[in-house]
Amino acid sequence: MDWSMVDQLVQKWLVEARGRILTSLQQRLTIESKSNANDLVTNIDRETEQFFIEKVKDHFPNHRLLGEEGFGDDVQTLEGIVWIVDPIDGTMNFVHQQRNFAISIGIYEEGVGKLGYIYDVMNDELYHAENGKGAFYNGEQLPILQPVELKEAIVGLNTTWVVPNKRVNHERLIPIVKQARGTRSYGSAALEMAYIAVDTLDAYITMRLSPWDFAAGMVILKELGGICTNLEGKPLSLTDSSPVVVARPGLHDELMNIINR
Numbered sequence: 360m361d362w363s364m365v366d367q368l369v370q371k372w373l374v375e376a377r378g379r380i381l382t383s384l385q386q387r388l389t390i391e392s393k394s395n396a397n398d399l400v401t402n403i404d405r406e407t408e409q410f411f412i413e414k415v416k417d418h419f420p421n422h423r424l425l426g427e428e429g430f431g432d433d434v435q436t437l438e439g440i441v442w443i444v445d446p447i448d449g450t451m452n453f454v455h456q457q458r459n460f461a462i463s464i465g466i467y468e469e470g471v472g473k474l475g476y477i478y479d480v481m482n483d484e485l486y487h488a489e490n491g492k493g494a495f496y497n498g499e500q501l502p503i504l505q506p507v508e509l510k511e512a513i514v515g516l517n518t519t520w521v522v523p524n525k526r527v528n529h530e531r532l533i534p535i536v537k538q539a540r541g542t543r544s545y546g547s548a549a550l551e552m553a554y555i556a557v558d559t560l561d562a563y564i565t566m567r568l569s570p571w572d573f574a575a576g577m578v579i580l581k582e583l584g585g586i587c588t589n590l591e592g593k594p595l596s597l598t599d600s601s602p603v604v605v606a607r608p609g610l611h612d613e614l615m616n617i618i619n620r
């Protein structure tokens with residue numbers, strides 16, 4: 360596969376998708392709920408996913424696409440080339456704020472991340488990476504992430520997980536909140552991973568993400584030495600949802616020790 364050719368196409372499609380999203384914001388959105396009242400989806404989530412499916416099928420008919428909104432293929436394994444697409448990551452932000460959302464695309468070949476894109480649509484900021492060639496912010500190569508200690512770290516963490524909840528013993532996370540320099544919650548998993556790439560955040564912890572939330576971020580952070588695992592420190596599966604701990608080197612070990620103490 361000529362990955363630089365694919366890269367050029369994806370970057371072109373992202374700009375096109377951005378144009379469509381900006382236009383759509385001048386029209387009335389159709390907003391629906393999915394699994395619960397706060398799990399939103401709009402016509403633009405669906406249209407953006409369909410836009411990428413059309414492009415991928417036109418250019419690469421033998422590639423498969425796993426998309427959050429379900430218009431793609433029924434992907435159970437990572438054989439061949441698989442595009443993992445979240446058309447809008449941060450739909451709640453999209454609906455309520457009309458900003459702080461991203462298009463997230465990870466492209467994998469036989470399970471190996473080849474290209475990753477997180478596109479902050481409203482700020483026109485692209486975080487992307489090509490396997491073995493490095494990671495970039497708006498085309499500028501990013502430096503390798505340096506270790507940091509929790510006491511000097513800003514950790515992305517949603518308050519949902521530090522009150523009693525069904526997914527984690529919240530008490531395991533309290534020392535992280537207490538010891539960190541600060542915590543933040545941006546409402547877009549993809550952007551929170553991108554922020555680690557550019558040192559805006561040092562870690563991101565959440566109890567449930569799906570492959571389309573982290574597929575792109577994993578490709579980008581791998582190029583920079585960032586570490587992405589589940590709560591046990593094991594690699595994330597791209598066919599299942601999972602808790603996710605993403606951090607700079609050093610900090611990831613410190614977080615693991617606290618969580619699994």
Ligand code: IPD
Nearest residue numbers: 447448449450451546547548567
């Ligand atoms: C959601 C966002 C959010 C995270 C949720 C995701 P969506 O994605 O990334 O920050 O906390 O777990 O589902 O639904 O807006 O694409």
Ligand code: CA
Nearest residue numbers: 399400427450
């Ligand atoms: Ca969603």
Ligand code: CA
Nearest residue numbers: 445448449572
């Ligand atoms: Ca998402």
Ligand code: CA
Nearest residue numbers: 427445447448
């Ligand atoms: Ca989404």
